[in-house]
Amino acid sequence: MIEVANIYKRYHGLHGGDWVLKDVSFSIPPATSVGVLGRNGAGKSTLLRMLAGMDSPDKGTIQRNCRVSWPIGLGGGFQSNMTGRQNVKFVARVNGGESDMERIIAFVQDFAEIGRAFDQPLATYSSGMKSRLAFGLSLAFEFDVYLSDEATSVGDAAFRDKATEAFRSRMGKSSIVMVSHSTGILQDLCQAGLWLHQGKAYWFDALDDAITAYHKSIGK
Amino acid sequence: MTIEVNRSSWQVTLDVWRAMFLREIVSRISADRLGWVWLLIEPVLHIVLFVAIRQLMGRVRFIPGAEFVPWFVVGMMGFFLFRQAITRSMGAINGNKALFAYRQVQPLDAVLVRCFIEGLLKTLVLLLIVGGATVLEYHILPHDLLGVILIWGFIWLLGTSIGIVLSVLNTVMPETEKVVGLIMLPLYFLSGVMVPIQFLPHALHPYLLLNPITHGIESLRHQFFEHYQTIAGIDLMYMGQWTLCCFFLGLLLHLRYRIRLIAK
Numbered sequence: 001m002i003e004v005a006n007i008y009k010r011y012h013g014l015h016g017g018d019w020v021l022k023d024v025s026f027s028i029p030p031a032t033s034v035g036v037l038g039r040n041g042a043g044k045s046t047l048l049r050m051l052a053g054m055d056s057p058d059k060g061t062i063q064r065n066c067r068v069s070w071p072i073g074l075g076g077g078f079q080s081n082m083t084g085r086q087n088v089k090f091v092a093r094v095n096g097g098e099s100d101m102e103r104i105i106a107f108v109q110d111f112a113e114i115g116r117a118f119d120q121p122l123a124t125y126s127s128g129m130k131s132r133l134a135f136g137l138s139l140a141f142e143f144d145v146y147l148s149d150e151a152t153s154v155g156d157a158a159f160r161d162k163a164t165e166a167f168r169s170r171m172g173k174s175s176i177v178m179v180s181h182s183t184g185i186l187q188d189l190c191q192a193g194l195w196l197h198q199g200k201a202y203w204f205d206a207l208d209d210a211i212t213a214y215h216k217s218i219g220k
Numbered sequence: 221m222t223i224e225v226n227r228s229s230w231q232v233t234l235d236v237w238r239a240m241f242l243r244e245i246v247s248r249i250s251a252d253r254l255g256w257v258w259l260l261i262e263p264v265l266h267i268v269l270f271v272a273i274r275q276l277m278g279r280v281r282f283i284p285g286a287e288f289v290p291w292f293v294v295g296m297m298g299f300f301l302f303r304q305a306i307t308r309s310m311g312a313i314n315g316n317k318a319l320f321a322y323r324q325v326q327p328l329d330a331v332l333v334r335c336f337i338e339g340l341l342k343t344l345v346l347l348l349i350v351g352g353a354t355v356l357e358y359h360i361l362p363h364d365l366l367g368v369i370l371i372w373g374f375i376w377l378l379g380t381s382i383g384i385v386l387s388v389l390n391t392v393m394p395e396t397e398k399v400v401g402l403i404m405l406p407l408y409f410l411s412g413v414m415v416p417i418q419f420l421p422h423a424l425h426p427y428l429l430l431n432p433i434t435h436g437i438e439s440l441r442h443q444f445f446e447h448y449q450t451i452a453g454i455d456l457m458y459m460g461q462w463t464l465c466c467f468f469l470g471l472l473l474h475l476r477y478r479i480r481l482i483a484k
Contacts, residue, residue: 053323056479070321077321081247093239094324096227 002028002051002068002145002177007060009046020046021057022199028192030066030144033167033175035186035207037214038196044179045073047196048149051177066144072134073149080123084114084133087122088140095141104140111136111162127154135159139166148178152185164188183211236324240316240333248337259341260348263300267293267349270414283416285447290360293349294444295413298437301342301372302379303404308334309383310390310397313481320482327481328474331387335380343372360444367443374456375436378463384470388477411437418451429453432462 009021020043028034036044049055050062052071070077078087085105092104109118112132117125125133131151138146152163167176167189180186186193186207193210195202197217204210227235249256271289283291309331316330353360362368390396409415411434420428428434429451436459438450474481 052321054321055483070323077318079243079247079316079318082243086243086246090239090243090319091322093242094236094322096231096235098235098238 001030001063001065003061003063003065004051005061005063007050007057007062009043009050009055009057019199021196021201024060024199024201026194026201026203028145028175028177031172031175032192033190034177034192034194035183035190035210036177036179036194036196037186037210039218042196043199044196045071045149047201048147048177048179052147064145067142069138069141069143069146071147071149072131072138072151077134078122078130081121083121084108084112084118084125087133088137091137092140097141107140108133108136111139111166128156128159131155132159135163135166142174144174146174146176148176148180150179150181152178153180153182160185160188186211232324233329236326236329237333240319240325240329241337244333244337248341256341259345263297263345263349266296270296284418284449286441286445287359290353290358291416291441291445291448292414293353293358293360294441295411295437297342297346297349298372298375298440299408299411299413299433301339301346301375302433302436303408304338304342305335305376305379306383306386306400307404308338309380309387310400312383312387313391317482326474327387327391327478328384328471331384332380335376335383339376339380342376346372362444363446364443368440371436371440371443371456374459374463375433375440378432378436378459378466381463381466381470385466385473388470388473388481391481392477407431407433410434413437418449425451425453429455429458432459435459 004027005025007021007024008019010019011017024047036047038044046055048071050057051064052068053064054071077091079090082090088105088108089101092098092101097104112118112129112135114125114129114132117129122130122133131154134151135148135155146167152160155163164185167174176189178186178190190207191205193204193207195204195210195213195217197214202210202213204213252258254261267289270292274288312330312334313327316325316327319325319330320327350360350362386396386400390400410428411417411431412420412428417425417428417434417438435454435456438454439456439459442448442450442454
């Protein structure tokens with residue numbers, strides 16, 4: 001269960017702008033996967049980062065009564081001069097998986113299927129390889145809620161099938177909060193939808209309604 | 221799955237430090253081709269250069285109670301320990317930004333782990349240089365080993381505390397690094413590393429003693445050389461006060477700017 005109550009968020013400083021999120025409230029029931037929709041700059045990533053505890057709202061509260069993953073995305077979480085293996089080891093240690101290292105490494109290697117690149121520095125990875133590694137790595141840990149910020153968008157069809165399969169097998173135990181512009185994968189994985197529009201968030205119990213609302217807003 | 225889910229806060233911090241330590245030491249030592257050899261070459265070159273300059277200038281000054289080369293080596297290593305803790309701290313947060321995606325990793329962890337590694341490396345280098353100088357028959361073996369360890373630790377703590385403060389300042393205001401870089405060179409000469417503070421005008425001493433690292437360096441030399449005569453007014457308590465004040469100020473800044481530090 002994640003409870004978001006009346007949060008406001010804006011970016012301060014020289015280039016700070018208007019409110020990104022303004023009086024947003026919603027709650028995500030346990031084991032419900034949510035697709036987050038909204039146009040570029042609507043605050044989807046900001047919201048996800050706040051759910052992950054990497055950023056805090058200017059006003060309002062976010063309660064997480066469950067284990068939430070880090071935001072699985074293209075940018076963050078990996079040190080580019082370290083190899084895939086070193087990155088995996090680092091994350092395993094930080095999450096207290098030292099004693100379980102072999103299983104975690106085996107799992108990630110198996111899920112990511114990037115072969116020998118696993119021992120190459122991250123700087124040499126393509127974005128698809130990075131997202132495979134990032135997804136595999138987060139799935140090696142048991143979270144109640146996984147946060148995914150466009151991590152699936154660069155994957156190929158085989159990878160999408162794999163990610164879908166992994167979440168299907170965890171249905172009921174874990175859920176995912178997913179930001180994506182490709183409605184296909186959202187429909188595969190999510191039941192509910194959250195549409196961010198002009199600083200507000202609209203909750204839909206059915207994802208399809210959210211997609212319709214989103215499409216209407218962008219005139220499609 | 222056997223991953224422990226409910227770790228205590230301490231356990232989480234220790235796990236993070238362990239992971240960061242392994243990560244940092246690998247990248248520190250395998251960063252470039254010279255790698256860890258450079259750690260030793262840099263101070264040795266520095267010593268050779270400055271001793272040579274001094275010989276060329278022909279100003280063989282008498283240091284009361286110590287030979288010049290051991291005296292210089294001890295002071296320089298003390299200063300390097302201090303300087304390195306500060307400069308490495310300033311890059312710690314930007315250098316680890318990607319890792320703050322994991323809630324467990326705090327900016328302070330990155331700074332502390334880096335300082336710890338620098339302390340460790342500098343201690344190794346000090347041992348090697350003291351060993352090397354002893355083989356070359358300089359009188360550099362410490363007169364009071366425990367005292368040396370203690371003061372060495374104090375200097376490290378001073379550098380770390382100032383480093384914690386500057387790590388925040390440098391991330392919030394990137395200009396800090398330039399200013400600190402500019403200050404370090406005059407600080408080197410005013411701290412009595414190369415130019416004996418005893419020979420600077422007496423009227424300047426009260427001002428020179430405002431600089432906390434001078435107290436550390438002179439105390440360190442005093443522990444190394446039994447008959448070393450330093451100037452009046454060297455006070456470890458003063459350095460301790462600087463350390464404590466900077467440490468808590470640094471923690472305060474880390475709390476205050478936590479989100480600014482982890483945000484992109």
